[in-house]
Amino acid sequence: MKTRLFPVLVALFFAVGMNAQVKNIGAGAAFFGDIRLAVQGAEDHGNLYVCSYRPVLGGTAYYEMSSGSASHMFEIDYLTAPLAGVKESEKYYIKEWESVDFQPAKVITGFYYIGINNRSAQRFQLPFYFGVGLSYNDAAPIKFMGFAVGAKLRARFYITDRIGIWGGGSAKFGYGETQVTADMSKSVYQRVLALEAGITFSL
Amino acid sequence: MNWRHILAAFGAVLAVTCASAQEKLLKNAIKEGRKADSFYEIENPNYRFSLSDFQSLASKYDCILEYSTKDVQRFGSVSQVVDRAYLLPRSEFNDFICACLSRPWGGAGLSSKTQRGSGWMYFYPDKQARKESYFFKYDNVWWSGRTADGLIDGSGEGFAANDTWMVAFKGTFCKGYPSGSICFRWLSKKKTGDGFQQDKVVEMTTACGTFHDDIAWFKIGDRYGFMDAAQQRLLEPKYGMVLQDFKDSFPGTNYAVIKHSDGLEWKMNRNGELFAYSDHQQQIFADIEAAKVEAEKRKAEERRLAAEKRKAERAEQEKEAARKRVQAEEKRQSYLAAIKANMDKSRWLQGDRLCLEYFNPGNYITGTLEEFNADKSKCRIKIVTSPGSRMQYNGENLEKNTTMWIATSGEGWHVALPEEIEAANRQDNSTYQAKTQLRLPRKCPDCNGSGWKTETVTHHGWLGSYTERESKKCYRCDGSGWIEETQTLTF
Numbered sequence: 001m002k003t004r005l006f007p008v009l010v011a012l013f014f015a016v017g018m019n020a021q022v023k024n025i026g027a028g029a030a031f032f033g034d035i036r037l038a039v040q041g042a043e044d045h046g047n048l049y050v051c052s053y054r055p056v057l058g059g060t061a062y063y064e065m066s067s068g069s070a071s072h073m074f075e076i077d078y079l080t081a082p083l084a085g086v087k088e089s090e091k092y093y094i095k096e097w098e099s100v101d102f103q104p105a106k107v108i109t110g111f112y113y114i115g116i117n118n119r120s121a122q123r124f125q126l127p128f129y130f131g132v133g134l135s136y137n138d139a140a141p142i143k144f145m146g147f148a149v150g151a152k153l154r155a156r157f158y159i160t161d162r163i164g165i166w167g168g169g170s171a172k173f174g175y176g177e178t179q180v181t182a183d184m185s186k187s188v189y190q191r192v193l194a195l196e197a198g199i200t201f202s203l
Numbered sequence: 204m205n206w207r208h209i210l211a212a213f214g215a216v217l218a219v220t221c222a223s224a225q226e227k228l229l230k231n232a233i234k235e236g237r238k239a240d241s242f243y244e245i246e247n248p249n250y251r252f253s254l255s256d257f258q259s260l261a262s263k264y265d266c267i268l269e270y271s272t273k274d275v276q277r278f279g280s281v282s283q284v285v286d287r288a289y290l291l292p293r294s295e296f297n298d299f300i301c302a303c304l305s306r307p308w309g310g311a312g313l314s315s316k317t318q319r320g321s322g323w324m325y326f327y328p329d330k331q332a333r334k335e336s337y338f339f340k341y342d343n344v345w346w347s348g349r350t351a352d353g354l355i356d357g358s359g360e361g362f363a364a365n366d367t368w369m370v371a372f373k374g375t376f377c378k379g380y381p382s383g384s385i386c387f388r389w390l391s392k393k394k395t396g397d398g399f400q401q402d403k404v405v406e407m408t409t410a411c412g413t414f415h416d417d418i419a420w421f422k423i424g425d426r427y428g429f430m431d432a433a434q435q436r437l438l439e440p441k442y443g444m445v446l447q448d449f450k451d452s453f454p455g456t457n458y459a460v461i462k463h464s465d466g467l468e469w470k471m472n473r474n475g476e477l478f479a480y481s482d483h484q485q486q487i488f489a490d491i492e493a494a495k496v497e498a499e500k501r502k503a504e505e506r507r508l509a510a511e512k513r514k515a516e517r518a519e520q521e522k523e524a525a526r527k528r529v530q531a532e533e534k535r536q537s538y539l540a541a542i543k544a545n546m547d548k549s550r551w552l553q554g555d556r557l558c559l560e561y562f563n564p565g566n567y568i569t570g571t572l573e574e575f576n577a578d579k580s581k582c583r584i585k586i587v588t589s590p591g592s593r594m595q596y597n598g599e600n601l602e603k604n605t606t607m608w609i610a611t612s613g614e615g616w617h618v619a620l621p622e623e624i625e626a627a628n629r630q631d632n633s634t635y636q637a638k639t640q641l642r643l644p645r646k647c648p649d650c651n652g653s654g655w656k657t658e659t660v661t662h663h664g665w666l667g668s669y670t671e672r673e674s675k676k677c678y679r680c681d682g683s684g685w686i687e688e689t690q691t692l693t694f
Contacts, residue, residue, distance in 0.1 A: 021281040066280055121282035161277035202279055 022066050028166065028198020030058040035081045035105050037142055039178065040187040041092050048089045048186070049097075051139065053081035053105040056194050064115065064200075071115035073129060079107045079194065083139075096180050097141055105139035107192060109172060111150055125156040135174040137190060144188055146176020156200065167197035225252060225260045229290060239302035242269060242289035250275060250284040257288045266290040300362055300369045354379030381411045381421075412448060416457065418473060420445045427461065429475070438475040446481070449473070538620070545617035548579060557584055557609075558619030558627065559596075566590045567627035568601060569619055570609075581608045588631035603633040642687045647680035654684040 033056030039049040058079035065072045082104045111133030119125045128151070135148040154168030174190035232243040245257075254270065261268035273286035291299055348359025355361065355376045362371040374385035387409065412420040418431050421440065428440030446468060447460035458470045460481045468484040469477040480488070544550075551557070555572045570584030589601035599607045609616055619627070646652040656677050661670045676682040 022276055022279055024279055068280065117279075120280045121278055123278055125279070156279070158278045161275075164279065200279070202276060 021068070023203045024064040024066065024200055025062070025203060026064070026166065026198055026200035027059070027061045028196045030056050030060060030077070030079055030194040030196045032056060033079070033081070033192070033194030035079065035107060035139075035193075036191040037105070037137065037139060038189045038191075039094075039142060040189065041089065045092045046089060047087075048092055048094060049142075050087040051102055051105075051142065052084040052086075053139065054084045056081045056192075058107075058194070060196055060198065066115070066117070066120070069117050069120045071117065071127070073111075073113040073115055073131070075109075075111045075113060075133075077107070077109045077111075077194075079105075079109075079192065081105050081107075094180055094186070100141045102142075103140040105137065107138075107190075108136045109148060109150075109174075109192070110134050111148070111172075113150075113152070123158050125158075126153070127156060128153050133172075135172065135176070135190060135192075137174075137176065137188070141180075142178045142188055144176035144178040146174045146188070146190065148172050148174030148190065150192075162202040164200045165198070166200055167195075169193070169195050225256055229260060229264065232290070237291075240299065242267070242291040242299075245288045245290060247285050247287065250277070250286075252285065252288075254285050257285060257290075261290055264290075264292060265294075266292050267296065296364070300364045300371075303369065348376075351378060380419075381409055384410045412445070415449045416473075418449055420448060420459075429459070438471075446483075541620055542617050545620070546612070546615070548582075548611040551575075551582070551611070551618060556587065556619045556624060557582075557616050558623045559609075559614065559616050561590060561594075561596070565626060566630065567619075567623055568596060569624065569627045570607075573606065575611070576608075580611060582611050583608050586633060588627040589633040590630060591632050592635040601633060602635055636693050638691055638693045641690050641692060643690055644685045644687050647677060647684055647686045649679045650677035650684060652684040653677075654680060654682040 033054065035053040035056060037049075037051045037053075038047045039051075040046075041048040056079050058077060060075060060077045062073050062075035064074075083102050086102050111131045113129035113131030115127050115129045117125055117127040130149075130151040132147070132149050134145065136145050137143065150170060150172035152168055152170035154166050156164050156166040158164035170193070172190075172192040174192075176188050176190070177185045178188050179185050228245050228248075229243070232245045235243075237243050250273075257268060257270060260266070267290070269289040269291075271286045271289075272283045274281050275284050277284075344355060344361050344363045346355045346359055346361040348355060348357040348361075350356055356378060358375045360371070360373045362369065364370070368389065371388045372385055375382045376385075410422040414431075418429055420427050420429050422428075423440045425443075426440040427442045427445045429438040441464060442461040443464055443466070444462035445459060446462055449457065449459045458472050458478070460468055460483075461471050461477075462468050463477065468481040468487075470479045470481055471477050551572060553572055553574065557570055557572055559568045560566065561568045567588065568586065568590070569588045570586045573583045573585055575582045583606055586601055586603055586605045586607070589603075592600065592602040594601045597607065597609070599605065647654070650656050654677055655674050657672050657674050659670055660673050661668055677684075680686050
């Protein structure tokens with residue numbers, strides 16, 4: 001029965017999407033921000049490595065279906081950031097990473113957001129989004145695919161009835177396991193903060 | 204000067220610009236003119252102005268505002284905007300009313316030149332007023348006839364209006380009250396919940412009786428009610444007909460006769476209490492009661508006659524049954540006498556067909572008499588019919604053409620009567636029939652000899668269901684393709 005429920009849920013989701021009154025697309029650029037990756041040690045060893053990457057540069061694209069003050073949004077981000085610093089644990093370390101140089105970070109995320117907009121149908125809007133998604137990180141030697149949750153606040157101003165500009169900030173928190181050797185992996189906590197701005201169109 | 208002053212100045216300039224743009228639109232609309240029965244129409248360019256903008260414009264120029272809305276996609280969602288606004292200065296309102304309602308009955312009595320009268324009148328305008336009074340006083344009436352004591356009087360046409368409704372009427376009034384049948388032509392401008400459809404003209408007819416003892420009937424639609432002159436007390440218009448007004452009441456009784464919605468005629472006092480049936484109604488009830496009694500009597504007489512008829516029929520049936528019983532008994536006695544006579548062996552001759560009732564009534568053995576013995580105590584017969592070829596009589600099979608010796612007396616053999624011969628022939632089973640059962644192989648009808656069957660099987664998966672054809676071994680022939688069938692042969 002559980003396997004049969006899945007297509008029903010998918011159909012229900014698309015039915016809600018079809019009922020959406022307005023469909024919007026948008027694109028933007030992330031011009032400032034911070035990426036933090038914390039590699040966890042075993043049990044009570046704490047953080048073995050805490051890597052900071054900044055400033056963040058990248059792009060974002062989304063597709064939003066809004067109905068009144070609620071909306072669904074699918075968004076893809078591509079972010080890059082140079083290494084700013086690595087804080088190593090004083091007691092523990094990973095032997096394989098002893099002579100490794102940490103590289104700049106590349107993060108690709110795909111998110112599904114639910115949006116709330118109390119100022120819908122007005123020229124100036126302040127929508128708030130929260131959602132879940134997947135995050136792919138490539139910051140050698142840390143490389144993993146993980147689950148993430150995120151939230152974002154945007155300020156949107158419509159220049160015409162259908163074209164608007166927007167800016168805002170987003171925060172994403174992810175978790176994954178990076179492979180150190182073939183038989184050893186370490187937990188990684190990810191935090192991505194970014195300021196973004198862009199343009200939106202109503203279809 | 205700081206940024207707040209700059210912002211305030213910018214806002215003021217924006218508001219002035221916006222207001223002047225609206226005024227320009229209104230002036231253009233007035234310049235283009237309007238139809239006699241419509242408002243000035245203003246198109247909202249790019250839905251630039253909101254409803255509040257038009258409301259302030261209407262307030263500034265003392266106009267009545269109507270508007271139509273439209274759903275448009277803007278600012279990332281669908282919103283309702285003012286599509287067109289319709290404005291009418293109050294100074295032109297009476298002209299507009301005249302254009303809308305001036306010819307409700309084809310006459311030309313009501314026109315924009317009709318002067319405002321100083322009188323006032325009663326009519327039933329809306330639900331709010333009906334809670335207290337069906338006829339309410341309105342003192343801003345345009346009336347083409349005369350006035351008396353400040354009330355419209357005599358025959359004429361008139362109209363009255365406010366922001367919510369407008370009404371034109373024609374008929375005869377008596378000191379403000381409708382006298383006789385008055386036709387009202389009503390237009391509700393807003394959704395007031397009074398039952399009138401917005402912007403649709405409806406015609407209503409009302410009538411009012413003469414006041415007697417300070418009370419008069421009135422009619423709205425097809426229902427009658429009562430009111431007093433001071434509008435202090437009235438009875439809802441729920442009665443079907445006023446058969447007798449208060450003026451017709453005898454002194455001291457003081458009642459009216461009305462026909463209620465239940466179809467009965469009642470006497471009603473001035474408080475609206477139905478205290479008794481009318482004389483006519485009581486007469487109707489008496490007639491109905493008498494008709495019921497008469498019907499009961501007629502039914503009882505019909506029931507009595509039917510019972511007598513049934514009794515006579517039963518007696519006739521019993522008589523017929525008794526006659527049939529006697530006939531049957533006589534027939535049986537003659538039959539028994541004939542059999543007894545045929546048991547006399549001295550009357551038997553060679554070749555006679557002898558008969559014996561064998562155990563059960565109707566089972567007969569018959570045989571042809573061939574010869575007697577010396578003292579005629581026995582005779583030899585050849586079996587012609589019997590109930591069964593393997594049944595036995597005195598140790599011998601009762602098969603056809605079998606000969607046997609029988610006692611000529613004491614066992615019931617007698618010369619067969621024609622009806623016995625007929626019955627014996629009917630139940631004859633004296634010829635022996637040998638039967639055998641054979642098991643013969645034949646092709647299985649289910650699989651047509653192949654031993655395999657094709658079946659359609661439906662599989663249910665989480666993405667849905669699908670069907671496929673599968674070959675299975677035939678259950679009936681167990682895959683052999685042949686089955687054995689039993690046949691019974693008689694010879």
